[in-house]
Amino acid sequence: MTTATVAPPTGAAPLDLARGFLTGGVIGASLAAFVVGCTLGKVPLIVAGPALLAAYALLFLLVGAPRRAREGALAPLTALALIDGREMPTVKETDVPVRFDLTVAPDLAPAFRIRITQDVHVSELTDYRPGTVLVVRYPPDQPWLLRIVKRPTPEWEERATGAVLEPAPGPVVVADRQDGCVWSLTTLLGVLLGAAAVVLFMRAELFGKDTDAPAAQPVPVTSSSTTPSTTTSTTTSTSTFSVTATIASSTTGTVAFGPGRSALDRGVLREAVESLTGGADGRQALTVVVQEQLLTVVFAPDGVSAPAFDPRSLPFDRLPALVEEARTTLGVDAPRTWQLSAERLAGALTIRIGVTGAGGPASLEADGRGVVVRRSPAR
Secondary structure (H helix, E strand, O other): OOEOOOOOOOOOOHHHHHHHHHHHHHHHHHHHHHHHHHHHOOHHHHHHHHHHHHHHHHHHHHHHHHHHHHHHHOOOEEEEEEEEEEEOOOOOOOEEEEEEEEEEEOOOOOEEEEEEEEEEEHHHHHHHOOOOEEEEEEOOOOHHHOEEOOOOOHHHHHHHHHOOOOOOOOOOEEOOOOOHHHHHHHHHHHHHHHHHHHHHHOHHHHHHHHHHHHHHOOOOOOOOOOOOOOOOOOOEEEEEEOOEEEEEEOOEEEEEOOOOOOOOOOOHHHHHHHHHHOOOOOOOEEEEEEEOOEEEEEEOOOOOOOOOEOHHHOOOOOHHHHHHHHHHHOOOOOOOEEEEEEEOOOOOOEEEEEEEOOOOOEEEEEOOOOOEEEEEOOO
8 A cells, every 4th residue: 555644733833823912912902992991981992892803803804815715725535544543531421532543545645644533422432443444534735634524425435334444554643733732822922911001001090090089079978978989900810720821800811721621621611610700709791702722701890781691601511512513514624713702792691603614614603501593604
């Protein structure tokens, strides 16, 4: 059998890190502008926060359109693959992350070996034993994005049933990229600096207004009437969350998960939310945003009437399945990034999951119980 050597995926390039830092800066500045605007009662600042985020998202889509067009022009390849080996943890979960060593045999190219990790339902584990021939699909220029096709077409299913493949010699290419921690920390640094820039810019109104008010207009306190004083402050504290870095403030909380950890790991997201809410104090959130290794919670400021919800009420057990459904059923080929957001702007809690990949962006919406109510597949 003729074999080929596949180049492994590279780590985060300087351009990727710069893009992550800029994205974090825009997110941090937008959230800080919204929170500061609510605190000071400045409508222009409240509007400027979401407007900046929307403008950046539009610019991001426009700049990336040529690249997505080039990637979309390359049709994904379908091929047969032999399971050389597999590893899976001993966990009691519905979907088990299984690491596969595969020999991939394309029709018009040499065979190659690759190692991937893909979730498999516990009821289907018997279909993925070593020595089984199955169908895979991958972009021709990015074979490390290879995924196992769980429901191939009848033609490919018939080919896989009758095929006999031999393990290919040569090294195994590890498809899992190891740059997630560096990129997440760079993005987190951008979030902190963006938020700090807005707070420093508005520091005179945030910290000067309340300290000068008692001297300018003293109000005596008597037994029959008292005048409450309001003090606006922003506090920042750093605490340790297992192997994660947690940065929390009086209105915004952010958790960056450490290497090898994901927001979709069992119990990780629930634990992170509880670390920000302080357990049972019932803090209400305006927005919860979740990415692969980053959690951001915008809390409702005291004294401001806004549609908020308890972030601990999210259907944590359903979120990994919703993300997987968005990645696999909306027509997005080789999905690269995903983002989950939860809010109550329309009255009821709404969970939105957006996915971006070679097939373009797609999204789905679910209610507060994790039941899908709307899908927007890629076009």
